[in-house]
Amino acid sequence: MTRRPGLELPRPTRRGLLAGGLALGASMTLPGCAYIRDDAPTDAPLPESAKAEIDGDLVYFNWADYLAPSVVKGFEQEYGVKVIESNYDSMEGMYAKLAAGNQYDVVFPIAKWVVKLRQEGKVRQIDHDQLENAHQVFYSGSYFNNPWYDAGSKVSIPFTVYKTGIGWRTDRVSSMTGSWKDLWNDEARGHIFTLDDQDEALAMAALLLGYDVNTADPSELGDIKDLLISQKDYLRAYSSDDINNMMSGDAWVHHMWSGDVLYLRQGLADDPTTFDFEAPSEGVPINSDTYVIPTNAKHPGTAMVFIDYLLRPENAIKNMHYLYYPFPVKDALPAFAELAKDVPACNVEISDLENENVFRLLSAEETQRRAAVWTEVKAS
Amino acid sequence: MSEVAVKRRSAQRTSLWGWLLALPTAWMVAFFVSSMAIIVLLSFGRTTNDGYPVFATSTANYRAIWNEVYLELFLRSLTYAVATVVISVLIAYPVAYTIALHGGRYKNALIAAIVVPFFASYLVRMYAWKALLSDDGLVNSGLRHSGLTDGVTFLNTPYAVVGGLVYGFVVFTILPVYASLERLDTSLIEAGKDLYHSPMRTFFTVTLPATRAGLYGGVLLVFLPALGDFVSAQLLGGANTYMMGNLVQQQFAEGQNWPLGSALTVGMMAALTVLMVAYLRATSTQRRES
Numbered sequence: 001m002t003r004r005p006g007l008e009l010p011r012p013t014r015r016g017l018l019a020g021g022l023a024l025g026a027s028m029t030l031p032g033c034a035y036i037r038d039d040a041p042t043d044a045p046l047p048e049s050a051k052a053e054i055d056g057d058l059v060y061f062n063w064a065d066y067l068a069p070s071v072v073k074g075f076e077q078e079y080g081v082k083v084i085e086s087n088y089d090s091m092e093g094m095y096a097k098l099a100a101g102n103q104y105d106v107v108f109p110i111a112k113w114v115v116k117l118r119q120e121g122k123v124r125q126i127d128h129d130q131l132e133n134a135h136q137v138f139y140s141g142s143y144f145n146n147p148w149y150d151a152g153s154k155v156s157i158p159f160t161v162y163k164t165g166i167g168w169r170t171d172r173v174s175s176m177t178g179s180w181k182d183l184w185n186d187e188a189r190g191h192i193f194t195l196d197d198q199d200e201a202l203a204m205a206a207l208l209l210g211y212d213v214n215t216a217d218p219s220e221l222g223d224i225k226d227l228l229i230s231q232k233d234y235l236r237a238y239s240s241d242d243i244n245n246m247m248s249g250d251a252w253v254h255h256m257w258s259g260d261v262l263y264l265r266q267g268l269a270d271d272p273t274t275f276d277f278e279a280p281s282e283g284v285p286i287n288s289d290t291y292v293i294p295t296n297a298k299h300p301g302t303a304m305v306f307i308d309y310l311l312r313p314e315n316a317i318k319n320m321h322y323l324y325y326p327f328p329v330k331d332a333l334p335a336f337a338e339l340a341k342d343v344p345a346c347n348v349e350i351s352d353l354e355n356e357n358v359f360r361l362l363s364a365e366e367t368q369r370r371a372a373v374w375t376e377v378k379a380s
Numbered sequence: 381m382s383e384v385a386v387k388r389r390s391a392q393r394t395s396l397w398g399w400l401l402a403l404p405t406a407w408m409v410a411f412f413v414s415s416m417a418i419i420v421l422l423s424f425g426r427t428t429n430d431g432y433p434v435f436a437t438s439t440a441n442y443r444a445i446w447n448e449v450y451l452e453l454f455l456r457s458l459t460y461a462v463a464t465v466v467i468s469v470l471i472a473y474p475v476a477y478t479i480a481l482h483g484g485r486y487k488n489a490l491i492a493a494i495v496v497p498f499f500a501s502y503l504v505r506m507y508a509w510k511a512l513l514s515d516d517g518l519v520n521s522g523l524r525h526s527g528l529t530d531g532v533t534f535l536n537t538p539y540a541v542v543g544g545l546v547y548g549f550v551v552f553t554i555l556p557v558y559a560s561l562e563r564l565d566t567s568l569i570e571a572g573k574d575l576y577h578s579p580m581r582t583f584f585t586v587t588l589p590a591t592r593a594g595l596y597g598g599v600l601l602v603f604l605p606a607l608g609d610f611v612s613a614q615l616l617g618g619a620n621t622y623m624m625g626n627l628v629q630q631q632f633a634e635g636q637n638w639p640l641g642s643a644l645t646v647g648m649m650a651a652l653t654v655l656m657v658a659y660l661r662a663t664s665t666q667r668r669e670s
Contacts, residue, residue, distance in 0.1 A: 092633050190533075196614075198634045232619045237619050238619060241615075244510065248511070249517075250515050364432075364637075367431065368427065368635065372635075374634075375449075375627060375630060378619075378630075379449045379450070379452070379622045379627065380452075
């Protein structure tokens with residue numbers, strides 16, 4: 001699983017694999033008894049922050065190929081340490097490995113998983129005073145001084161932000177309207193894809209109906225189910241492999257992630273104008289990836305140095321040109337605006353972050369109720 | 381050799397076998413039986429509010445799987461699996477027959493040529509299919525160039541899912557059929573011909589019955605993984621090709637409902653056991669009759 005701009009055959013993206021076949025690996029690596037317990041701790045005291053000092057090689061746990069290799073190599077050379085890489089293919093798989101006691105120095109959870117890890121005391125505090133570049137993300141007025149998922153940014157540092165909208169092939173479809181209704185576009189009937197992702201699919205329908213993206217209300221879920229089933233006449237498939245589906249001509253209209261559109265345009269397409277992206281007017285889900293340091297990390301000091309190194313604007317810019325997702329690093333923002341200047345909808349603004357269309361950590365009962373609806377939609 | 385010596389030797393043999401069996405038995409108990417037991421126990425469990433699966437004594441999961449939608453999925457999966465078996469047999473038998481009876485000194489090379497591609501991960505091969513069969517893929521480009529059609533929608537159809545399953549598992553039919561054809565005494569076929577049977581009749585009255593065991597085995601080896609598979613439907617399927625495997629996989633991942641996933645697994649195993657018993661009884665009666 002590599003993702004290199006300019007490669008002829010696009011490979012599945014890491015989010016594509018989130019729901020993709022490699023979930024096979026995830027379900028196989030879930031540990032048995034270690035995960036089954038009755039006394040899940042909540043609001044445990046947060047372990048102290050480490051000092052930003054090299055204390056060994058870095059054991060790094062992330063989506064496959066989710067940092068520019070040149071940046072990782074640069075870290076190894078500058079600090080004379082090795083970066084030992086491990087990958088996960090779903091947040092569930094990541095969480096299960098941490099819960100089973102596997103030791104990693106730095107992990108990249110999506111926002112709502114930060115909530116869970118913090119509640120359970122599985123991550124350390126990160127002292128901003130230890131990081132030379134902390135001011136790049138925590139400055140006066142920064143959204144990340146107090147993000148919804150981590151009060152006071154005690155345990156997490158923001159990595160990337162992204163939104164979910166609709167991408168389309170301009171050479172095939174000319175009747176886009178800027179609404180989530182475009183996923184019911186007659187012109188693209190049979191060539192429409194919805195993300196194979198419970199939260200994203202339910203959120204898209206919820207926004208169209210004017211409901212909260214996290215709704216677990218049975219009657220609202222009933223409406224969402226009916227709406228999504230009505231979409232099946234237009235759908236080709238549920239898939240999160242958005243880049244490949246668009247490149248291969250199977251998809252003309254795709255429910256997709258902002259950075260993937262930019263990657264298609266800038267990194268893969270012969271003619272970037274073949275692909276466009278809209279952030280529907282009913283509102284779009286916003287999400288963040290973060291850095292955290294697990295409580296049981298063996299080299300938390302090296303992890304602190306690594307995070308600090310990644311916050312350097314020049315490194316954020318290198319990563320942006322590799323991943324095509326915006327990094328909320330102050331001095332790197334103009335470079336991303338430049339990268340996304342032809343499709344500003346791919347950029348994520350402060351106003352987007354404050355729109356509250358974020359995926360929250362729900363109770364198991366609520367998650368299961370939502371899962372049941374999503375299952376019925378896919379199965380019917 | 382005296383009778384006593386024979387007896388003693390056979391007793392020794394029995395105890396040796398007993399010892400040899402100890403290791404696999406321990407292995408199976410430790411890794412197979414225990415994990416099955418966890419699944420069965422968990423199927424009566426529930427999920428805590430923090431998302432942890434815990435053991436309990438609830439039958440709610442079994443009531444939940446008694447759902448029309450799930451039944452439909454089971455029937456759909458069954459249809460795909462049966463189609464996969466039929467196509468696999470139609471492919472496997474002629475291939476195995478040709479190699480076993482006409483392969484000559486290339487036999488092993490030919491078998492290797494069939495087996496080696498299967499060393500590549502099933503997943504990678506599915507991705508390769510995606511690249512080949514997409515709307516702008518190699519096959520469709522070829523079709524368009526030839527002027528035959530403007531392109532065919534292969535991907536995201538039930539045909540693609542069944543095709544993926546066949547491609548994924550056909551080797552498991554080829555090998556056992558090949559093994560039984562290899563052992564077949566070809567003089568039987570000649571005898572059939574000598575008795576003025578047509579080649580067709582010789583095949584159906586001599587060759588086929590003689591290789592039944594391999595064929596039955598091959599059928600099972602394809603049917604079982606095909607029925608539980610989720611990769612093919614996930615990667616090659618469309619909006620209406622969801623299978624049981626996808627359903628179970630979803631409960632263990634996004635759905636955060638291991639107990640329901642376990643109940644579905646146990647339910648499916650129960651249904652399969654009934655099917656298998658029926659199949660084995662039917663095939664063994666047939667064998668006795670022949």
